[in-house]
Amino acid sequence: MFLDKNFLLENEIAKRLFHKFAKHQPIIDYHCHLDPAYLLENKQYKNLTQVWLNDKGAGDHYKWRLMRANGIEEELISGPGDDYEKFLAFVKTVEKAPGNPIFEWSHLELQRYFDIDLTISEKNAPEIWRRANEKIQTDSYRPKELLEMMDVKAICTTDDPTDDLGYHTELSKQDNSFKVLPTFRPDKVWSIKSSGFSNYILKLSQAAAIPIKDFNGLKQALSQRVDHFHQIGCRLADHGLNTYFYEIADEKILDNLLIKALAGKTDFHLSEIAQFVTGIQLHLMSEYTRYGWTMQMHLNALRNNSSILKEQIGVDVGGDSMGDQASLTQNVVALFDTAEKSGCLPKTILYSLNPTDWLPLATAMQSFQGGMIQKIQLGCAWWFNDTAEGMRQQLTTMAQQSLLSNFTGMLTDSRSFLSYPRHEYFRRVLCQLLSEWVKAGRIPDDEMYLSQIVENICYRNAYNYFNFFEIGSRK
Secondary structure, three states, X not given: OOOOOOOOOOOHHXXXXXXXXXXXXXXXXXXXXXXXXXXXXXXXXXXXXXHHOEEOOEEOHHHHHHHHHOOOOHHHOOOOOOHHHHHHHHHHHHOOOOOOHHHHHXXXXXXXXXXXXXOOOOOOHHHHHHHHHHHHOOHHHOHHHHHXXXXXEEEEOOEOOOOOOHHHHHHHOOOOOOEEEOEEOOHHHHOOOOXXXXXXXXXXXXXXXXXXXXXXXXXXXXXXXXXXHHHOOOOEEEEEEOXXXXXXXXXXXXXXXXXXXXXXXXXXXXXXHHHHHHHHHHHHHHHHHHHOOEEEEEEXXXXXXXXXXXXXXXXXXXXXXXXXXXXXXXXXXXXXXXXXXXXXXXXXXXXXOOHHHHHHHHHHHHHHOOOOOOOEEEOOOOHHHOOHHHHHHHHHHHHHHOOHHHOOOOOOOOOOOOOOHHHHHHHHHHHHHHHHHHHXXXXXXXXXXXXXXXHHHHHHHHHHHHOHHHOOOOO
C-alpha cells in the first residue's frame, strides 16, 4: 500500500523496531536553516503555500529545483505569483516525481501535519488546499506549534559570527518545550576572493568591538564572537568548505593576505587562498576545543552553478550541485594531524556532498578517534543524498568502518517548518536495514540489543554528544 504505516518496512522485524522503538523518539535537529525570528514572532501562516513552498521569497529549494525542471515560470516558484497558482504548479510537479524523495516527503508532510492521506494530484488539489488551510488558520499551526507537534526537543539554527543572536536570547527566556540554539557559521571570514570581504570584516570588527588590522586582530575578533555565541548556548560550529586545500603559512604571510583583501583586492592564487583558509581553520579549531564544541565540516559542494540564477534570484535558491574535489581526504587528514599535534582537534562531524568521499573520510576519521565516544563522526547522508538509498549507503559505510551504534543520526538541513517527517523517513530506513542484517544472520535477533541501537541513533546519541541539555536548567 502507498505510504501506509509500514512503508519502507518489509518484514516483521523492521516493523517491530520502528513502531515499538523508533517512531516515538523525540527529535534533536542539530543542523537546520530555520529562521529564529519566525519562532519568536510565531505568526500564523495564511495558507499551505506559505508554510510549504515559499514565504516572502524564502522557501524549500529542494522543491523549487523540481518545479524548474517541470518548466514552471519563476514567478510561481520564488517570485510574487498567486499562492494558489504556486501550490497548483507544485502539485503538477509532484505528480511527475515518483522515485524522488520529494514525492514521498510531500505526502508524508500532508499526512503527519494535516491528516490528509490523499494522493497529491491536480484532481485532489482543491480538497488538499481547503483541508490544509482550515488547519493552518488555527493557532495550532504556528511555527512553535509545528515543532511541538513533531516532539522536537532542540533545533540548531545557522548563524553568522556577526549576528547579535537577539532572537535566540529572547527565545531562551520563554517557556518553550524545545531549545533554539545558534550555530557558528564563519564561511564569510575566509572568503577573501569575495568583493564584499572588506565590508564584512568591518562588520565583524564592529560586532566584536575589536579592530581588525592584521591576522592577530582577526583571530581576537573571532575568539570574542565564539565566546559570545557560547554564552547564548551555542555548542556547534559549521564550516561550509566547498573545497579544501591544506597549506600552512606563517602569520606574517597571513597578515599580508588579510591586508591585501581589506584593500579590496581579490586576485589571490589558489595557494594563497589555501594558506588563509587553513590559518582560520586552525585558530577556530583551537577555540572549539577550548569550549567543548563540535565542528561540522560540509565538504565538496559546487555552489551557484548558474550565474544567471544567482544574479536574478540570489544564493541558496536551488542553484547548487555536487562537487568533485579528488584530493579532499588527504587535505582534511593534514589539517586534522596539525590540529591534533597541538591538542586542538575538536569533536567533528564530516559531511561530503559527494558519496565517493564517504569511504575515504570514514577510514581517515578512525585515525583520529580517542578520548571519548566517537570523537569524529561520519555525518548523515546530506542534501542530494537525502534518499533511502543514500541513507542506506551512509549507514552501511559508518557501520563497516566505525561504530554505527555511536552515530548521532538524522538532521533536516531545512528551511521548512514542515520538514520533520524526514526524521521518520530516516528511522524507517534504519530499521529496515537492521532487520535485513538480522534476516541474513549478520546480527542477533535480540530485541533488547536492537532496540538500544535504534533508540541511541534516533535520539540518545545526539543528546549525549552535543550536551545541549546542560544549557540552562530545563531538560
